[in-house]
Amino acid sequence: MMKPFLSIKNLTVSLKSSKEPLLRSVSLDLAAGNVLGLVGESGAGKSMIGKAILGILPQAVEITAGEIWLNDQELLRKPAKERRKFIGASTALIPQDPLTALNPSRRIGPQITERLVDILDWKKDAALARALELLNEVQIPDPERVMHSYPHEISGGMRQRILIASAFAANPKLIIADEPTTALDVTVQKQILHLIADLQARHQTSLLFVTHDLGVVSKVCQHLSVLYAGKVIEASEIRDFFKNPKHPYSRALLAATPKYNDPASSLTPVPEEVIAEVEAEIFAPRTECSHVN
Amino acid sequence: MREHRKKTKQRLGIRLWLSGGWLLVLIAIALLAPWISPKNPLEQDLFAARLPPFWMAGAEPGFWLGTDSLGRDVLSRILEGSRIALLVAFIAGTATCLIGATLGMIAGFYRGWADRIISRFVDIWMAFPPVLFAILLVAVIGTGLTSIIIAIVVIDWTRFCRVVRAEAMTQGQMDYVASAQVAGQKRFGIMIAEILPNVIPTIVALLTLEMGIAIIVETILSFVNLSISSDAPTWGGMIAEGRTSIYQAWWVLIFPLIVLFLTVLSFSQFGEGLKDRYDPVLR
Amino acid sequence: MSIDCPVYQVQNLHLSLADMTQKSFFGSAPQINILKDISFDIMKGEVLGIVGGSGSGKSTLGRTMIRLLEPSQGRIFFEGQDITHLPEENLRPLRHRFQMIFQDPMSSLNPRRKVGRIIEGPLKLHGFDRISERMAEALDLVGLPRSFQGRYPHELSGGQRQRVGIARAIATRPDFILADEIVSGLDVSSQAQVLNLLADLVRELGLTLAFISHDLAVIRRLCSRVLVLKHGQIVELSTTERLFEAPSSDYTRELLNAIPLPDPDQIWATN
Numbered sequence: 001m002m003k004p005f006l007s008i009k010n011l012t013v014s015l016k017s018s019k020e021p022l023l024r025s026v027s028l029d030l031a032a033g034n035v036l037g038l039v040g041e042s043g044a045g046k047s048m049i050g051k052a053i054l055g056i057l058p059q060a061v062e063i064t065a066g067e068i069w070l071n072d073q074e075l076l077r078k079p080a081k082e083r084r085k086f087i088g089a090s091t092a093l094i095p096q097d098p099l100t101a102l103n104p105s106r107r108i109g110p111q112i113t114e115r116l117v118d119i120l121d122w123k124k125d126a127a128l129a130r131a132l133e134l135l136n137e138v139q140i141p142d143p144e145r146v147m148h149s150y151p152h153e154i155s156g157g158m159r160q161r162i163l164i165a166s167a168f169a170a171n172p173k174l175i176i177a178d179e180p181t182t183a184l185d186v187t188v189q190k191q192i193l194h195l196i197a198d199l200q201a202r203h204q205t206s207l208l209f210v211t212h213d214l215g216v217v218s219k220v221c222q223h224l225s226v227l228y229a230g231k232v233i234e235a236s237e238i239r240d241f242f243k244n245p246k247h248p249y250s251r252a253l254l255a256a257t258p259k260y261n262d263p264a265s266s267l268t269p270v271p272e273e274v275i276a277e278v279e280a281e282i283f284a285p286r287t288e289c290s291h292v293n
Numbered sequence: 294m295r296e297h298r299k300k301t302k303q304r305l306g307i308r309l310w311l312s313g314g315w316l317l318v319l320i321a322i323a324l325l326a327p328w329i330s331p332k333n334p335l336e337q338d339l340f341a342a343r344l345p346p347f348w349m350a351g352a353e354p355g356f357w358l359g360t361d362s363l364g365r366d367v368l369s370r371i372l373e374g375s376r377i378a379l380l381v382a383f384i385a386g387t388a389t390c391l392i393g394a395t396l397g398m399i400a401g402f403y404r405g406w407a408d409r410i411i412s413r414f415v416d417i418w419m420a421f422p423p424v425l426f427a428i429l430l431v432a433v434i435g436t437g438l439t440s441i442i443i444a445i446v447v448i449d450w451t452r453f454c455r456v457v458r459a460e461a462m463t464q465g466q467m468d469y470v471a472s473a474q475v476a477g478q479k480r481f482g483i484m485i486a487e488i489l490p491n492v493i494p495t496i497v498a499l500l501t502l503e504m505g506i507a508i509i510v511e512t513i514l515s516f517v518n519l520s521i522s523s524d525a526p527t528w529g530g531m532i533a534e535g536r537t538s539i540y541q542a543w544w545v546l547i548f549p550l551i552v553l554f555l556t557v558l559s560f561s562q563f564g565e566g567l568k569d570r571y572d573p574v575l576r
Numbered sequence: 577m578s579i580d581c582p583v584y585q586v587q588n589l590h591l592s593l594a595d596m597t598q599k600s601f602f603g604s605a606p607q608i609n610i611l612k613d614i615s616f617d618i619m620k621g622e623v624l625g626i627v628g629g630s631g632s633g634k635s636t637l638g639r640t641m642i643r644l645l646e647p648s649q650g651r652i653f654f655e656g657q658d659i660t661h662l663p664e665e666n667l668r669p670l671r672h673r674f675q676m677i678f679q680d681p682m683s684s685l686n687p688r689r690k691v692g693r694i695i696e697g698p699l700k701l702h703g704f705d706r707i708s709e710r711m712a713e714a715l716d717l718v719g720l721p722r723s724f725q726g727r728y729p730h731e732l733s734g735g736q737r738q739r740v741g742i743a744r745a746i747a748t749r750p751d752f753i754l755a756d757e758i759v760s761g762l763d764v765s766s767q768a769q770v771l772n773l774l775a776d777l778v779r780e781l782g783l784t785l786a787f788i789s790h791d792l793a794v795i796r797r798l799c800s801r802v803l804v805l806k807h808g809q810i811v812e813l814s815t816t817e818r819l820f821e822a823p824s825s826d827y828t829r830e831l832l833n834a835i836p837l838p839d840p841d842q843i844w845a846t847n
Binding site for chain 3: 041042156185186187188189190193212213214215216217218219238239242252253254256257258259260261263266267268269270
């Protein structure tokens with residue numbers, strides 16, 4: 001395997017007050033230009049990984065151990081200011097909720113360009129031209145009018161396109177997409193996922209894709225890591241995983257996922273024994289998790 | 294997770310105990326004032342005017358916190374003043390709350406024409422400068438405890454009305470209201486059984502805050518000589534008097550001010566503390 | 577189970593609401609038509625799926641059926657009785673016979689009430705006897721321990737909360753239940769549990785159900801017939817099998833093709 005662009009080593013994130021870990025020694029690698037899916041149920045800590053990379057963890061938690069390597073630089077040992085600058089220049093986020101991610105009282109245009117101008121010292125004209133180019137690229141009709149619109153004047157799918165454009169604006173090397181289509185209709189979700197995949201391939205961006213939906217993962221990712229209670233319990237290549245999931249919990253999760261073409265093998269709840277097994281493995285770790293490749 | 298919550302809860306408990314303790318002491322003082330006051334709060338003694346508090350040179354034994362310009366004992370007057378302060382706080386606060394919250398609930402839950410009438414009324418009401426309004430009112434209906442209380446209610450009911458209306462409106466859009474309707478609950482029943490328990494925490498916080506504010510309004514009115522008669526000791530009256538002799542006898546101003554400050558603070562903290570302690574929904 | 581008696585008959589239903597965002601200062605707001613000429617029946621013991629994207633009017637249709645909203649035109653019959661414009665006081669005695677389970681259990685369970693009292697609510701209103709017994713039975717039926725009656729909703733997980741919502745709906749043993757997107761906020765495992773539970777209850781209690789969802793994939797588990805809505809109009813109404821094997825409308829096909837199956841080999845190109 002080629003040298004990973006993003007490499008997380010034994011990252012542990014805990015609650016400050018009770019020291020309860022939310023991420024337990026998470027390790028993962030993402031090669032340049034690849035897409036890695038992070039899958040898990042709510043509370044598994046999948047969003048926490050993206051937040052740790054971006055340095056936007058909530059106040060109540062802290063990183064207690066581990067390393068985050070991005071493009072051969074270790075993030076956590078950098079001074080805060082330098083780290084922010086480095087992350088700001090090389091990564092971007094596509095958030096879950098397109099409604100709250102845009103400031104409702106400001107026009108769209110400046111919300112896309114200001115990051116380029118303020119943080120990356122672009123010229124205003126250049127930033128404006130780039131924004132228009134990107135809005136074209138995400139297939140927004142009449143981008144000039146949209147630049148002058150307020151968020152409430154456009155539809156949810158359009159807003160998500162704008163956030164995608166905004167994420168790709170500064171040519172980031174890494175994009176973290178945090179459940180970017182959860183709030184959307186299936187038909188819109190399909191368009192948006194195609195759009196993200198196209199842009200990712202064209203710009204050769206590395207993409208960390210956080211989702212709870214195994215169907216979505218199978219469409220956009222090359223690798224995936226399955227999380228349970230803050231622990232990576234399986235990391236696989238995508239076809240391997242769907243052909244032959246190794247961990248019993250992964251198998252159970254796949255069996256619980258609805259498949260309209262195969263009702264017999266869908267919507268089976270994760271059995272109690274499997275939960276007990278995976279919890280025993282995590283909370284009393286005797287050996288390293290054997291299912292990780 | 295749970296333990297962490299419990300810990301914050303305990304820390305907030307201290308706030309409740311401190312503020313509640315002060316208010317309890319104050320209530321006890323108000324009830325027992327005639328018996329525990331070291332001196333007669335109304336007795337003047339011009340030869341003992343402007344005596345300093347006990348630790349300063351020139352203090353007289355028995356006048357713990359000194360005397361004012363007419364030789365009246367500051368401590369006794371503060372103790373006696375707590376009666377009116379608490380009366381004003383409880384009666385005016387509760388009356389304001391009842392009127393404002395009821396109208397706010399009706400406007401926020403029933404919406405429609407009831408809301409339009411009440412809200413317009415509130416808008417118009419709030420366009421008057423409140424203190425000026427109170428002064429005018431007291432000037433018309435005369436001074437005395439009753440008029441102070443009426444003045445406070447008249448000034449402040451709109452605050453309750455607006456906040457409770459907004460809260461009832463938010464709660465009214467929740468699905469549990471639709472669910473109660475599906476279950477066959479009557480509109481009025483929904484308001485009382487479903488909405489009210491969810492608005493109560495807000496009302497309680499506002500109510501205790503209002504009790505503090507009522508004391509402050511009484512002080513302000515005293516300042517412009519429109520409170521109870523100037524003989525009856527009120528904290529506001531004492532502060533107003535103390536202002537005139539601040540350079541010669543700062544204690545006449547400072548001690549009632551400290552008590553006033555602690556009391557108003559305790560009221561608001563008590564409300565917040567109650568909410569944290571007894572609201573089943575942890576925010 | 578008798579198939580001949582329709583629990584619901586909906587005939588040429590229209591619903592329009594005033595669009596307050598377009599309201600001019602003087603004069604009335606323009607009307608938007610949310611439901612257009614909708615007709616269908618629901619038979620006893622049937623589970624009807626109502627599917628559509630956001631803005632298709634599926635939730636509005638559901639809320640009109642149980643008369644949380646009043647239609648502008650058309651007729652709704654519940655067990656043969658015309659309830660289209662029945663005033664609330666005449667509806668009230670009927671209300672325990674059609675119940676609803678809501679999308680967001682956090683919002684539909686009163687946060688300052690304990691689970692037991694939430695489930696007892698409808699029972700008390702309709703003067704049922706043995707209230708606490710029925711409440712406990714309802715908890716048993718949805719597979720929650722009886723000790724949960726002393727808990728507040730925020731002390732439960734998402735799946736458990738949705739079970740409380742179901743328990744409240746079945747406590748009065750209604751003839752009809754409307755389930756509005758009840759699994760869309762849940763993890764796949766809880767989603768599967770809730771759907772299985774509902775399927776069991778339909779069988780055991782002989783419930784008639786309208787199941788609203790944006791997700792065709794979960795419809796297949798539960799429903800015998802499916803109604804597809806688009807912009808407030810029915811574009812397809814057929815048996816579940818027919819719908820999945822040979823969808824007749826383009827929109828249904830588009831919806832089906834958009835579902836990402838957990839299979840990297842699925843052909844999932846944009847049309």
